[in-house]
Amino acid sequence: MDFEWAIFLETLPSLARGAWVTAQLAVGSAIFGLLIGVLGGLARVSSRPILRRLAEVYVTLIRGLPLLVILLFLYYGLPSVGLLLPAGAVAILALAMTNGAYVTEIVRSGIESVDRGQMRAARSLGMSYALAMRRIILPQAIRRVLAPLTNESITLVKNTALVSVIAISDLLRAGVDAMTWKANTFSPFAGVGLFYLVLTLPLLALTGWLERRYRIH
């Protein structure tokens, strides 16, 4: 084992910059992932077969493909059809698409867990389907799936490590660079692990708290 305190402390600043990039990627793709997931979840329970089918194909495809493959496919594939996006945008796109598929299924299960009487009551008061969804069903559904949603965002944080294969200086990339530069493995990677835990542990604690708070009986 080649751990050295001096190298560990020396590499912390560059790792912190990488952790900041990772955090930005995670937050950015979590926001878009949630957006995709809510729209996807609504499509999954829609009365229109075409929407249901589209959402189902999307979820199935994403769940069946490795994220690394999607990432590389978008990074190298999009320029060949004339779409040149910065690496950061490709990373967020790939992460959000993946996260969105899982969030779609979580949101769908949330919507389906709300008693059917809620929709009946809302519609009987003259509310449109869209208004009833927005004001009555979704607020209850989201509340019930906050714990699994937070849990999914932990997976998202960890998945960001894959973007180091395209030109992004995220936390893992910073660690690998430091390892090469300092010819030392354990010291920088102790820092990498530490920073990932700093990002994920609060989310883990939040999941646990939400599970206790909004337990479905």
Add this chain to the structure above:
Amino acid sequence: MLLIRNLHKQYGSQIVLRGIDLSVTRGEVVVLIGPSGSGKSTLLSCINFLEPFEQGEVRVDGEPVGWTTGSDGMRLRQTERELDRLRRGIGIVFQQFNLFPHLSVIGNLIEAPVHVLGQVPEAARAEALKILAKVGLSEKANAYPGDLSGGQQQRVAIARCLMMKPKLMLFDEVTSALDPELVGEVLAVMKQLKEDGMTMLVVTHEMGFAREAADRVVLMDAGLIVEQGHPDTLFANPQEARTRAFLSRFTGGPSS
């Protein structure tokens, strides 16, 4: 106020309503009784088209519900927007209350007036407090449904309907999910509504309420109306064997 003609409803191959004809005049209280599975609740859900029906006609205050006749005489299904508008005028109270658990009592009351009718929240709140006073729940305005007893929840559900100023109110076994000691407070509110002149169609197993409050009692069985009449006549002197069989299961029915 309410006119139903030759109403049929089926789920798949199961026929639930086999041709219902019923009319309710303004201010009248009609009580629907009958064995479970006779189609009473389905009938109520067809009146505001929460359950779409295929055949027959429903009119509320002269306006057709669910289906209209096009200029070429073809039967056309109404748009969702048109149905939303019609449903505002038809209140329905459910067996399971169906209050919105994430909203306070007053939030439940003002939800539709503010977001459907576009009322100013302050005005809707003032109106809500008046209506809550009427159902005896002024002090519960800021409580959440989960903190209320079943009887209180059902009174809130009635108040929520009243906020929309319905022309007609439908009650779907509204006391069946309540503990016996809580039934009275809900029935009292309904009797008060009758005094105020509300037109009501009530599905219930509370024969006491039917006797005291109904202008007319209608017995349904197997998707058809078997017999109807003034409660005094119908309970004392039922004409049909099926009515006698049904009433004999309730204490206070004809003792033959």
